[in-house]
Amino acid sequence: MANHHRDDVFGTPVLDDQAHSLLQSISEEGGYAYVSMSTRAAAGDIRAAEAAREMAWEQLHSGPWHSVLPVWRDAYSMACLHVAKFHYANGDFREALRVLDMGLIMGGMVLRKDLDSAVEKATERANALLRVSEESVNGSANAKLLTNQNAINLMEVVQSLPKRSLSCKLVGKRSALSLEGFMRDYFLSGSPVLLSDSMTHWPARTKWNDLNYLKKVAGYRTVPVENILQVGKNYLCTDWKQEMLTFSEFLERIQSKSSAAPTYLAQHPLFDQIQELWNDIVIPDYCFAGGTEMKSVNAWFGPAGTVTPLHHDPHHNILAQVVGKKYVRLYPASLSEELYPHSESMLKNSSQVDLDNMDANEFPKIQDLEFVDCILEEGEMLYIPPKWWHYVRSLTTSLSVSFWWSAAPSSPTS
Numbered sequence: 517m518a519n520h521h522r523d524d525v526f527g528t529p530v531l532d533d534q535a536h537s538l539l540q541s542i543s544e545e546g547g548y549a550y551v552s553m554s555t556r557a558a559a560g561d562i563r564a565a566e567a568a569r570e571m572a573w574e575q576l577h578s579g580p581w582h583s584v585l586p587v588w589r590d591a592y593s594m595a596c597l598h599v600a601k602f603h604y605a606n607g608d609f610r611e612a613l614r615v616l617d618m619g620l621i622m623g624g625m626v627l628r629k630d631l632d633s634a635v636e637k638a639t640e641r642a643n644a645l646l647r648v649s650e651e652s653v654n655g656s657a658n659a660k661l662l663t664n665q666n667a668i669n670l671m672e673v674v675q676s677l678p679k680r681s682l683s684c685k686l687v688g689k690r691s692a693l694s695l696e697g698f699m700r701d702y703f704l705s706g707s708p709v710l711l712s713d714s715m716t717h718w719p720a721r722t723k724w725n726d727l728n729y730l731k732k733v734a735g736y737r738t739v740p741v742e743n744i745l746q747v748g749k750n751y752l753c754t755d756w757k758q759e760m761l762t763f764s765e766f767l768e769r770i771q772s773k774s775s776a777a778p779t780y781l782a783q784h785p786l787f788d789q790i791q792e793l794w795n796d797i798v799i800p801d802y803c804f805a806g807g808t809e810m811k812s813v814n815a816w817f818g819p820a821g822t823v824t825p826l827h828h829d830p831h832h833n834i835l836a837q838v839v840g841k842k843y844v845r846l847y848p849a850s851l852s853e854e855l856y857p858h859s860e861s862m863l864k865n866s867s868q869v870d871l872d873n874m875d876a877n878e879f880p881k882i883q884d885l886e887f888v889d890c891i892l893e894e895g896e897m898l899y900i901p902p903k904w905w906h907y908v909r910s911l912t913t914s915l916s917v918s919f920w921w922s923a924a925p926s927s928p929t930s
Contacts, residue, residue, distance in 0.1 A: 525601065525604065525605060526601065526604060526633065526634045526637045526638070527630075527633070528597050528601075528627075528630040528634070529629075529630065530626070530627055530629050530630045531594060531597055531627055531630050534626060534627070535558070535594070538587070538590055538591070538594060538626065539551045539554060539555070541587045541590075542554075542587055542588075542591050545585055545587055545588070547571070547575075547588075547591065549571060550568055550571045550572060550591060550595075553565075553567045553568035553571065554568045554591075554594060554595065554598070557595070557598040557599075558598065562599070562602045565595060565598035565599045565601075565602060566599060568591075568594075568595040568598065569592065569595035569596060569598075569599050569615075571591075571595075572588055572591040572592035572594075572595050573592060573622075575588040575591070575592075576588060576589065576592055576622055586624055587624075589622065589623050589624030590623065590624035590625075590626045590627060592619065592622055592623045592624070593619045593623030593624055593626070593627040593628075593631060594627060596615050596616060596618055596619030596623060596631070597616075597619065597627060597630055597631065597634065599615050600612040600613075600615040600616045600619070600634060600638070603615065604634075604637075604638055604641075609638045609639075609641040609642040609645065609736075610642055610736050610762075612634075612638045613635060613638045613639065613642060613736045613737060613738070614736075614738050614762070616631055616634050616635050616638065617635070617737055617738035617739075617789065618738065618760075619631050620632075620635070620788075620789050621738070621740060621789065632791070635737075636791075639736065639737075642736050643732065646732075659726070659727040659728055660725050660726065660727065661724070661725050661726070661727055661730070661767070661771070661839060661913060661915070662725055662839055662840055662912060662913045668841065668911050668912060670891075673843070673911055677843055677909065678845065678871035678872055678874065678907070679871075679874060681843065681845065681889060682889060682891075684886060684887055684888065684889065685886070685887075685888045686888065686889065686890050687708050687709065687710050687844075687846065687888045687889065687890040687898065688709055688710065689709070689710040689711075689712060689890075689896075690709055690710070690711060690712070691712045691713050692712075692713045692714070693709070693711055693714075695801050695802060695804070695805065698711075698802050698805060698899070699805050699806075702899055702901075703802075703805045703806060703832075703899075703901075706849075706901040706902070706904075707901065708846050708888060708898065708899055708900055708901060708904060709898075709899050710890055710892070710896055710897070710898055711800075711802070711834075711896065711897040711898070711899065712893075712895065712896050713895075714800060714801075714802075714897055715798075715800075715836060715838070715895050715896075715897065716895070717798065718796065718797055718798055718838070719795070719796040719797075720793075720796035720797050720838045720915075720917075721838065721895060723796055724796065724838050724839050724915050725839050727767060730763065730767060731763070731764050731767065733790065733792035733793065734763040734790050734792065734793060735762065735763055735764040735767075736762055736763070736764070737762065737763045737789070737790055738760050738761070738762055738763075739760070739761060739762075739763055739766060739781055739784060739786065739789075740758055740759070740760055740781070740784060741758065741759060741760075741761055741766055741769075741779045741780060741781050741782075742758055742779070742780045742781075742782055743758070743759060743778075743779055743780075761779070763790075766779060766781060766817070769819075770817070770818055770819040770913055771819075771913070778818060778819050778821055778822050779818065779819070780816075780817075780818035780819075780822045781815055781816070781817040781818060782816055782818065782822075782824070783814045783815075783816065783918075784814060784815050785812060785813065785814055785815075786814070786815035786817075787813050787815065787917075788813075793815075797813075797836075797838075797917055799813070799919060800834050800836065800897060800919060802834055802897075802899065803832070803834060803919050803921045805832070805923070806832070806921075806923030807923060808921045808922075808923070809921060809922050809923075810919070810920070810921050811831050811920040811921055811922055812918075812920045813917065813918070813919050813920075814917070814918050814920075815915075815916075815917060816835075816914070816915075816916040816917070816918060817914070817915045817916075818910055818913075818914060819910065819913050819914075820840075820910050820911060820912050820913060820914070821909070821910060822909070822910045822914075823872065823907070823908070823909045823910075824906075824907065824908040824909075825866065825867070825870065825871070825907060826845075826847075826855065826866070826867035826869060826871055826905055826906070826907040827865050827866040827867065827905065827906070828849065828852075828865050828902075828903050828904060828905045828906070829865065829900075829902065829903075829920065830865075830902055830903070830922075831902055831920040831921060831922050832899075832900075832901065832902055832920065832921050832922065832923065833899070833900040833901075833902075833918055833919070833920050834897050834898070834899055834900075834918070834919045835892065835897065835898045835900060835908075835916055835917075835918050836896075836897045836916060836917045836918070836919070837892045837893065837894055837895065837896050837897070837898075837914070837916050838894070838895075838915045838916060838917060839894060839913065839914065839915040840894060840910065840911070840912040840913050840914035840915065840916075841891055841892065841893055841894065841910075841911040841912050841914065842891070842892045842908055842909065842910050842911060842914055842916065843889065843890075843891055843892075843908070843909045843911055844889060844890055844892055844898055844900075844906055844907070844908050845871070845887050845888075845889040845906065845907045846887060846888050846889065846900065846904050846905065846906050847885060847887045847904070847905040847906075848904060848905075849901075849902075849903035849904055849905070851885055851905070852903075852905070853881075854881040854882060854885055855867045855869060855882060855885075855905055856868040856869050856879050856881070856882070867905065869882050871907050891911070892916075902922075
């Protein structure tokens with residue numbers, strides 16, 4: 517390779533410090549071939565770096581995810597850093613970013629700092645190249661992800677929703693509710709509530725509807741998305757597959773009106789991965805009710821028509837609607853038996869009932885059950901208490917964030 521100036525590499529201080537002990541742990545798990553390839557990669561052999569990454573990838577897929585030894589996740593991150601360095605030095609910043617993102621998504625935590633700082637450098641360089649060819653933005657100065665033309669006709673929407681939608685009781689709505697009021701009226705009693713005027717200070721409220729902004733901060737980043745081969749279907753179906761796309765490709769998919777499979781970025785810790793997007797949101801004060809332990813903050817980005825089927829979660833949940841609208845239906849935990857949960861332990865928190873195609877003969881008990889529901893509007897948050905069953909459908913292109921937390925053991929509702 518030619519002599520590259522300093523700017524053509526990125527530093528890996530954590531890797532430099534930890535490499536010896538990491539390689540030792542990997543050989544203790546029988547990864548001698550990996551260690552030999554990794555050592556050659558560190559000395560500048562791109563083929564060895566690719567081979568090491570393949571070996572680690574195979575280990576990550578050798579059995580169920582929870583049974584993968586953590587050291588192989590760190591081995592994968594390490595190999596990704598080696599491979600990305602070559603692409604970066606060759607000026608292929610987009611490919612370097614793709615490899616680094618795979619390290620963030622699939623790798624361990626030990627080398628996280630190195631991956632994050634390398635991503636920052638590669639993004640800067642990729643964007644600098646983009647500015648040189650600015651026409652690639654098609655001169656669309658204010659391209660919106662969702663415009664007023666995408667407004668929905670409520671009468672039409674109700675036709676597409678499950679039977680009896682918006683006919684029972686609506687979730688109560690509170691404006692600018694204090695943390696004390698939230699604790700007293702909803703958190704302690706475990707009741708859902710719609711919270712308006714709690715997101716006005718989020719930068720995401722304006723920024724995330726701007727396509728140029730999203731492409732600039734995240735366009736080259738790689739994200740895992742779900743393809744649902746039949747609209748209205750979901751992860752409980754066999755027609756479901758996952759793939760990796762750049763965020764720009766993903767945005768193009770959710771905008772295209774083609775009849776192809778809807779693409780959904782669902783329950784992904786996007787904000788751990790892309791710092792700029794994390795800076796656009798704020799953990800709601802309500803999440804500090806009950807001596808909080810934050811469990812996860814996830815992104816749910818997708819086109820109209822994506823559905824999360826009826827299920828419940830073990831944690832307190834605030835679903836914040838940043839762009840677009842969603843329909844949400846909720847049943848209390850006390851009705852679990854009538855909602856026909858799956859019997860296998862992995863799916864116990866999911867109902868066998870497909871609300872969009874309800875079979876009255878097969879599931880008679882659900883027909884007349886009371887529920888509460890609502891249309892979650894842009895700028896609103898919905899509090900879903902632990903174990904409450906919920907069904908969610910996007911009515912428009914939709915960008916939402918869910919905050920899961922659990923109360924401290926001493927708290928009355930934990």
